[in-house]
Amino acid sequence: MSLPETTVPGLRRGVKFRFDAVRASWVVLAPERLFVPDEPAVEVLKLIDGARSLGAIADDLAARFAAPRAVILADVAAMLTDLADKGAIAL
Amino acid sequence: MTGLFPPPMGLIVELTHRCPLQCPYCSNPLELERPASELDTSAWMRVFDQAAELGVLQLHFTGGEPTARRDLPDLVRHASARGLYTNIITSGVLLDEPLMAALMAAGIDHIQLSLQDIEPENADRIGGYRGAHAKKLAAAQRIRDAGLPLTLNFVVHRQNIQNVARMIDIAEKLGAERSEIAHVQYYGWGLKNRAALLPSRAELDATTATVEAARARLKGRMVIDYVVPDYYASRPKSCMGGWAQRFINISPSGKAMPCHAAETLPGFTFPSVRDTPLAAIWQSDPAFLRFRGTDWMPEPCASCERREIDWGGCRCQAFALTGDAGRTDPACALAPDHAVMAEAVAERGIAPPPFIYRRINAGSERAPVEAVV
Numbered sequence: 267m268s269l270p271e272t273t274v275p276g277l278r279r280g281v282k283f284r285f286d287a288v289r290a291s292w293v294v295l296a297p298e299r300l301f302v303p304d305e306p307a308v309e310v311l312k313l314i315d316g317a318r319s320l321g322a323i324a325d326d327l328a329a330r331f332a333a334p335r336a337v338i339l340a341d342v343a344a345m346l347t348d349l350a351d352k353g354a355i356a357l
Numbered sequence: 358m359t360g361l362f363p364p365p366m367g368l369i370v371e372l373t374h375r376c377p378l379q380c381p382y383c384s385n386p387l388e389l390e391r392p393a394s395e396l397d398t399s400a401w402m403r404v405f406d407q408a409a410e411l412g413v414l415q416l417h418f419t420g421g422e423p424t425a426r427r428d429l430p431d432l433v434r435h436a437s438a439r440g441l442y443t444n445i446i447t448s449g450v451l452l453d454e455p456l457m458a459a460l461m462a463a464g465i466d467h468i469q470l471s472l473q474d475i476e477p478e479n480a481d482r483i484g485g486y487r488g489a490h491a492k493k494l495a496a497a498q499r500i501r502d503a504g505l506p507l508t509l510n511f512v513v514h515r516q517n518i519q520n521v522a523r524m525i526d527i528a529e530k531l532g533a534e535r536s537e538i539a540h541v542q543y544y545g546w547g548l549k550n551r552a553a554l555l556p557s558r559a560e561l562d563a564t565t566a567t568v569e570a571a572r573a574r575l576k577g578r579m580v581i582d583y584v585v586p587d588y589y590a591s592r593p594k595s596c597m598g599g600w601a602q603r604f605i606n607i608s609p610s611g612k613a614m615p616c617h618a619a620e621t622l623p624g625f626t627f628p629s630v631r632d633t634p635l636a637a638i639w640q641s642d643p644a645f646l647r648f649r650g651t652d653w654m655p656e657p658c659a660s661c662e663r664r665e666i667d668w669g670g671c672r673c674q675a676f677a678l679t680g681d682a683g684r685t686d687p688a689c690a691l692a693p694d695h696a697v698m699a700e701a702v703a704e705r706g707i708a709p710p711p712f713i714y715r716r717i718n719a720g721s722e723r724a725p726v727e728a729v730v
């Protein structure tokens with residue numbers, strides 16, 4: 267299943283993404299679960315604001331990281347689907 | 358490296374053992390703590406400060422019934438201001454409009470609401486509180502109207518297991534983001550009522566199939582957490598994510614334990630948050646160190662490739678069923694004591710015996726007409 271580029275992901279109700287100073291890492295806090303996202307996921311989560319589309323997130327990352335946009339787009343789409351399945355974001 | 362153990366993820370606080378309901382599978386100890394022994398508001402706030410400094414991320418308010426504490430909104434506000442993710446685990450029967458508004462103003466992040474069944478009469482009979490089910494449905498609506506995420510928790514057993522498909526339907530209808538279909542865990546009250554609660558293998562298998570189908574159908578819309586009973590398992594659950602690995606549980610009077618049932622274990626003296634800082638408890642209290650990690654493990658755990666997946670299962674279950682907290686959890690098919698699980702299943706009988714309700718002086722088998730806080 268591929269997500270359209272126009273998809274606008276947002277954190278789900280009750281989900282918080284914040285930096286934890288004690289662990290020196292970003293954490294996703296959700297109803298009775300939490301994740302410590304890996305570095306690529308952190309970069310994506312920082313760009314999720316309920317307004318930016320999947321396409322815009324891929325544009326942003328393609329401008330900053332040395333990888334073809336198409337590759338980044340596919341990676342981000344897979345990551346978003348995974349986060350949605352975990353209940354962290356809504357698509 | 359400082360040699361410090363990584364900080365706990367969650368703090369579970371049993372604010373009180375008072376509860377209007379009397380569920381026969383309650384996770385509270387058989388010996389309930391009295392209201393007079395409860396920590397006061399400022400003592401709890403001090404604990405939350407220490408928890409935030411230690412690295413706790415989520416704070417779970419439970420009981421008993423946490424909303425029976427009048428200071429709950431103040432406690433939520435304090436914890437929230439310290440950056441803790443706040444969660445209330447409630448029966449919902451006391452969650453009226455003013456309390457909901459106060460909790461929202463305090464910054465509550467999430468509420469988990471329990472339902473005993475979807476058939477009102479059976480639900481009220483199980484909880485031992487007439488009219489509870491209707492109040493719970495009103496509470497669910499209130500939680501959604503306030504804009505909070507909602508988790509519905511259903512504890513399932515042989516006296517409501519036939520309704521699991523309808524439980525999931527109602528969770529979907531009420532707009533829950535998350536639901537828990539949690540088989541009773543057999544400790545304390547649940548163990549006392551085991552024959553009245555334990556489903557058959559066929560009932561369990563049918564339920565598992567129902568949950569798996571619903572998960573596929575609701576993927577991306579509602580998360581369903583499913584907890585199975587140990588009695589039909591071949592591998593033990595990773596109880597609490599391992600002894601003193603992820604959580605600290607605090608009793609109403611301030612006793613800190615690696616889990617809510619740990620007090621059933623003999624030979625332990627659990628530290629009190631009244632006189633010991635949380636960080637010291639987590640890093641060096643002997644009760645917390647006793648079963649942390651893998652060094653304590655006997656065979657077959659010690660050489661098992663799953664030793665850091667299930668951490669030897671549950672210490673309280675090992676003690677309850679074998680008399681020795683240091684043995685492999687008998688839920689594991691590799692455990693020398695595994696046969697006790699099948700023996701318990703054989704004891705469940707054709708018809709369930711009456712419930713022994715959770716109350717301060719238990720023994721009565723009749724559901725009360727009315728319960729008081």
